[in-house]
Amino acid sequence: MGIDGCGLSEGLGRDLAFGPAVGHWTAPKVGGQYFEANSQAIGLKKDGRIIAGVIYEHWNGKSVVCHMAIEGRLNRKFLWIIFDYAYNVCGVEKVLLPIASSNVKCIKLVLNMGFREEARLTNAHPTGDLVFFTMKRTDCRFLGVRYGQRFAVAAAAA
DSSP states (O other): OOSTTOOOOSTTOTTEEESHHHHHHHGGGGTOOOOGGGEEEEEEEETTEEEEEEEEEOOOSSEEEEEEEESSOOOHHHHHHHHHIIIIISOOSEEEEEEETTOHHHHHHHHHHTOEEEEEEEEEETTEEEEEEEEEGGGOGGGSHHHHHHHHHHHHHO
């Protein structure tokens, strides 16, 4: 069902996937579980196989918690979709992204995306610290014309 009525459009291409299959693919990769009734999941497929997934949960109107797993190369459409969903569809001002401090590769990726470290909980993860990265809507470059305008037009026409 998703997060309190935040819906997704299916008319955005065959390389995207939505729903429980993506959530159940993503959750174990980030050390968690997927609860369909309280979450939404968006995935990227290549050759019919999920290569990236994002789970959104704990939406409170102001922020949403995001969990991300990536096993392939991301494209602009996927980046636009995952941030458009959080900021424009759900209307949040901030995305929160918890990552284990031991996951150096993921930390490097999200810093490159524009997330900033906001909090660190010591010994809160089985492998060490749990680091909370955040991104405000105003700091998200993936909502711009370069990433999403042509996809938004295509989705509206579908």
